[in-house]
Amino acid sequence: MARLKPCRCYKPFPVEFFSNISSRVVEPKLFLPSFSAVSEVAIRGRMAARVRTEDFAAKPFAAKPRAEIDSLTDVENKQETRLRIAAIDFLNPAPLMWNFEHPPWREELERRYRIDRMLPSECAARLQSGEADIGLIPIAALALAPQLRILPGCTIASKERVRSLLLVHRAGRPLDSLRSVAADTASRTTVTYARLLFHKWGRADVEFVPMAANLDAMLQRADAAIVIGDPALLALEERFNRLERTGEALEYRDLAAEWKTLTGLPFISAVWCAGAGCGDPLNERVVEDLIQSRDHGLSNIDALVNEWSMRLPLPESTIRSYLTGNIHYVLDEECVEGMRGFFRMAAECGVLPPYRVAIEDVARG
Numbered sequence: 001m002a003r004l005k006p007c008r009c010y011k012p013f014p015v016e017f018f019s020n021i022s023s024r025v026v027e028p029k030l031f032l033p034s035f036s037a038v039s040e041v042a043i044r045g046r047m048a049a050r051v052r053t054e055d056f057a058a059k060p061f062a063a064k065p066r067a068e069i070d071s072l073t074d075v076e077n078k079q080e081t082r083l084r085i086a087a088i089d090f091l092n093p094a095p096l097m098w099n100f101e102h103p104p105w106r107e108e109l110e111r112r113y114r115i116d117r118m119l120p121s122e123c124a125a126r127l128q129s130g131e132a133d134i135g136l137i138p139i140a141a142l143a144l145a146p147q148l149r150i151l152p153g154c155t156i157a158s159k160e161r162v163r164s165l166l167l168v169h170r171a172g173r174p175l176d177s178l179r180s181v182a183a184d185t186a187s188r189t190t191v192t193y194a195r196l197l198f199h200k201w202g203r204a205d206v207e208f209v210p211m212a213a214n215l216d217a218m219l220q221r222a223d224a225a226i227v228i229g230d231p232a233l234l235a236l237e238e239r240f241n242r243l244e245r246t247g248e249a250l251e252y253r254d255l256a257a258e259w260k261t262l263t264g265l266p267f268i269s270a271v272w273c274a275g276a277g278c279g280d281p282l283n284e285r286v287v288e289d290l291i292q293s294r295d296h297g298l299s300n301i302d303a304l305v306n307e308w309s310m311r312l313p314l315p316e317s318t319i320r321s322y323l324t325g326n327i328h329y330v331l332d333e334e335c336v337e338g339m340r341g342f343f344r345m346a347a348e349c350g351v352l353p354p355y356r357v358a359i360e361d362v363a364r365g
Contacts, residue, residue, distance in 0.1 A: 082114045083286070086126040086135035088270070089117035090229040091312065091319065092156050092164060092327050093136060094304050095297030096272075096290070102303075105296070109289065120187040120229075120270060124148075127275050134286060137273040138189035139339060143346065143355035150357070151272040151283060153291040155331040157338070159266040162256035162326050164232045165190050167197075168215060169224035171249035180207040182218035182225045189269060190228050192351055193255055193342070199349045200262050215242075219250075226255075230312060233322065237314060263345070266338040271331060294329055 087097060099105035100115055116132065124141035126132035127148055136156070142148060158165075169178060175198075183191045191208060198206045211218050211225075215235055218225035227235055235242075236252060243249060256267035272290055274283055297304065301323055309316045328335070339357050346352035 082112055083133040084114050084116065084126075084131070086123040086132035087115050087117050088120050088123060088136050090120075090164075091233070091308055091322070092229070092269075094308060095301070095323060095329055096136070096154055096156075096294050098297030098300060098304070099289070099293035102296075102300075105293070109293075113289075119185075120189070121185060123270075127273060130275065133275050135273055135275075136270050138187050138270050139268055139342065140189040140192040140346070140352060142273070143343060143352040146355060147276045148273040149276075149283070151274055151287050151290060153287055153331055154272050154294050154329060155268060155335050156270045157266050157268045157328045157331075157335050158256040158326055159328050159334070160257065160260060160326075161254045162267060163236060163254060163322060164229055164326070165193075165255040165267070165269075166227050166232045166235060167194060167224055167253040167255055167258070168219070168227065168235065168250055169253075170219070171251045173223070173251075175201045176203055178203060178206060178223045180209055180222040180224070182211040182222040183208045184213045184225075184227050184231070185210045186213065187228050187269070190226060190255065192346060193259060193267065194226055195351050196342075196345050196349055197255070197258055197262065199351075204349070216246075233314060233318070234312070237318070263341060265341045266328070266335055268335055268338045268342060271339075298329065 085100075087093065087100075097115075100109050100113065113134075116126070118126070120136070120138045123132070123135040124137050124145065127135040127137060128141075128145045134151070137148065142150070167181070169175075178198075181194065181198075183194070195204075195206075195208070198204060207222075209222050211221060213227050213229075213231040215225055215227060215231075218227075239250065239252060259265065259267045274286065301320065304323060305316050305320045308314075308319050312319070336357060343352065343355045343357065347354040
């Protein structure tokens with residue numbers, strides 16, 4: 001066995017060096033919403049699936065040369081060169097994130113971007129506070145933070161039925177009789193759409209009660225419930241089991257389909273945005289990266305279906321039809337008009353302050 005060479009430290013580090021390091025250690029935190037039992041299983045499975053098999057592939061050990069670092073300030077400066085992206089941890093953005101999560105592009109993008117995953121409502125807060133440089137932002141947040149800039153090319157939208165944005169209430173109860181709605185706190189934009197729909201249904205005074213995405217608890221508290229994202233897809237899958245379990249018949253209304261019926265417009269959920277600190281030359285490169293990632297994701301749907309069928313207890317056919325038929329990912333002119341219509345109606349109803357979609361060339365790619 002080869003003998004280890006002694007460390008060639010010619011003088012000890014000062015005590016302040018180690019205290020400075022310890023002061024920079026941040027305790028990691030994991031934020032998980034309180035879903036129903038099946039949703040919790042899905043979240044646990046998703047976390048486990050993030051461990052990639054290639055991470056454990058046998059590789060010969062080779063010592064890497066130590067980078068020359070003059071001080072801890074240099075470390076900070078090197079880390080700050082990466083742009084911080086606030087991303088949504090749901091199934092529907094999966095095609096948008098393809099290059100950031102898969103080789104050969106992942107390694108290059110990791111040198112320029114740091115990805116933090118969270119709920120949609122948290123993305124806007126991160127971008128507004130300066131804790132993120134780029135974010136997948138629910139569009140209602142734009143009216144409250146007009147300094148954010150829409151990046152062209154990509155969106156999460158639906159032009160017909162979406163299946164992951166649901167208003168659930170007891171069967172046989174008319175909409176104009178609903179007095180309260182338990183609203184999933186994951187997305188304020190979906191709640192804003194729901195408020196506009198209730199205005200058109202003649203119940204502008206309906207009460208919205210913020211709650212975590214647990215359908216049973218929500219319906220115990222209110223006349224109806226709004227659930228979004230993966231919990232909504234799971235609620236649809238288990239609706240027959242729930243009927244057998246509780247004997248209670250429910251009606252599941254697709255909010256995107258309801259919006260299309262009443263307005264003729266597509267339902268725009270989120271767009272990529274840049275914070276005020278990102279300059280225009282930088283935006284152009286970011287836009288190219290985001291559009292290329294989307295295009296590669298849409299050309300690898302089979303791989304995404306395989307990955308997400310191991311993360312969520314959903315049939316592969318459901319995931320495939322959802323990604324290819326329910327979600328629209330190109331921010332085209334129809335989607336831009338949908339955004340303008342949304343903000344116009346929201347201002348007219350007093351739900352949001354006035355906001356104008358200012359970037360004329362936002363529809364690109």
